[in-house]
Amino acid sequence: MTRFKLAVALALAAVPLQAKPRTPLPDADALVLRALAGPATGYAAVERVQVFRPGQKPKALKVNIMALPGRVRREVLPSKKKMAPLVSVRELEKAEAGLARLRTMYEISVSTGGVVAKRKTWKIELRLRSGLLRRALWVDRDSGLLMKRETYRDDGSLARRERIVKLTLPAPVDPVTLKPDPSTGPWMPDGYVFAGESDGARRYSNGLESYELRRAGSKTVVLGDLAEDDAARVLGSDAK
Amino acid sequence: MKEEDEARLAKAAMKSLFVPAPESLKADLKRMARNRKPTPSIWDGLREALSGGAWAYGAGAAFAAAAIGVFILRAVPEREPSSGVASKPATRVEAVAPEALAGLWSDDDGEDNDEI
Numbered sequence: 001m002t003r004f005k006l007a008v009a010l011a012l013a014a015v016p017l018q019a020k021p022r023t024p025l026p027d028a029d030a031l032v033l034r035a036l037a038g039p040a041t042g043y044a045a046v047e048r049v050q051v052f053r054p055g056q057k058p059k060a061l062k063v064n065i066m067a068l069p070g071r072v073r074r075e076v077l078p079s080k081k082k083m084a085p086l087v088s089v090r091e092l093e094k095a096e097a098g099l100a101r102l103r104t105m106y107e108i109s110v111s112t113g114g115v116v117a118k119r120k121t122w123k124i125e126l127r128l129r130s131g132l133l134r135r136a137l138w139v140d141r142d143s144g145l146l147m148k149r150e151t152y153r154d155d156g157s158l159a160r161r162e163r164i165v166k167l168t169l170p171a172p173v174d175p176v177t178l179k180p181d182p183s184t185g186p187w188m189p190d191g192y193v194f195a196g197e198s199d200g201a202r203r204y205s206n207g208l209e210s211y212e213l214r215r216a217g218s219k220t221v222v223l224g225d226l227a228e229d230d231a232a233r234v235l236g237s238d239a240k
Numbered sequence: 241m242k243e244e245d246e247a248r249l250a251k252a253a254m255k256s257l258f259v260p261a262p263e264s265l266k267a268d269l270k271r272m273a274r275n276r277k278p279t280p281s282i283w284d285g286l287r288e289a290l291s292g293g294a295w296a297y298g299a300g301a302a303f304a305a306a307a308i309g310v311f312i313l314r315a316v317p318e319r320e321p322s323s324g325v326a327s328k329p330a331t332r333v334e335a336v337a338p339e340a341l342a343g344l345w346s347d348d349d350g351e352d353n354d355e356i
Contacts, residue, residue: 050350050352051345052350057347057348058348058350059345059347060345060348061344061346077344078343078344079344079345080343083340083343086341161352163352193336193341194335194336195336195337196337197335205336206344207340207342207344207345208342208345
């Protein structure tokens with residue numbers, strides 16, 4: 001081995017030694033709790049929601065978000081100027097209750113998540129007991145804010161993506177604009193509204209997707225385009 | 241001499257043109273000024289109208305009671321008959337047509353690289 005080759009071999013061997021040690025992965029439960037609780041400061045964000053339906057063009061809408069710890073205001077901006085924005089203000093669910101619900105139906109795992117809206121994230125995967133990936137969440141490493149969420153169908157295809165495209169954190173937020181809406185019936189996922197009642201079934205829709213609450217004997221069931229955790233939350237809030 | 245005559249003549253002409261005012265004119269003007277009352281203001285008229293008499297009080301009270309009754313009936317939502325069992329407060333949810341919500345969505349390229 002010549003001196004040159006020896007020098008190159010030593011230089012190549014030194015590269016891994018110079019590399020920064022990897023940040024250890026956080027505990028899955030602790031990360032989910034952080035994501036459900038949200039940041040400890042106010043923030044403002046623009047979110048893009050995309051819906052993918054088989055055989056059809058993807059559809060999207062834009063949401064302006066303003067939040068304080070424990071409370072979120074979402075303003076869905078219409079694509080047509082004539083329409084009024086759809087505004088909702090909600091108090092966040094207790095993080096422990098949310099984690100308990102997710103734990104009953106999903107296996108939770110954590111991995112590195114890349115960069116979303118210029119922020120480093122952790123990725124959380126929620127898999128059904130069968131191993132089917134139902135949701136993937138990208139959580140900001142610093143603040144715990146949920147930056148991106150994807151929902152998948154049973155065949156593994158992407159059904160829905162919600163992603164923050166612009167974020168100001170921390171941001172001054174006027175608490176007056178975050179007066180929560182009065183509670184009207186069971187909990188609904190973001191963007192859904194009550195669309196009517198017929199044949200004993202209450203229908204809810206976001207304009208593209210829908211679900212209904214139907215009485216089946218002594219029980220109430222949820223039918224439609226909802227992931228298992230959302231359906232469980234709807235049922236839980238309806239029973240109260 | 242001639243100038244003095246002319247001045248005298250002019251004076252005499254002026255005297256002949258002057259007609260003394262009748263004695264009664266001054267008294268008439270004074271009487272007119274005394275009789276002229278100031279124009280009543282809107283508030284005076286309103287006060288007078290409100291204090292018109294007992295019947296006006298009754299009509300006013302009836303009108304006010306009717307107005308308050310209509311206001312209360314409109315402002316307070318209808319209550320459901322009590323069943324004797326404590327229940328959740330009634331909430332009315334207006335249904336929104338899904339077609340109206342469809343206008344919130346627009347066509348998309350499906351990409352996820354549009355960060356601002």
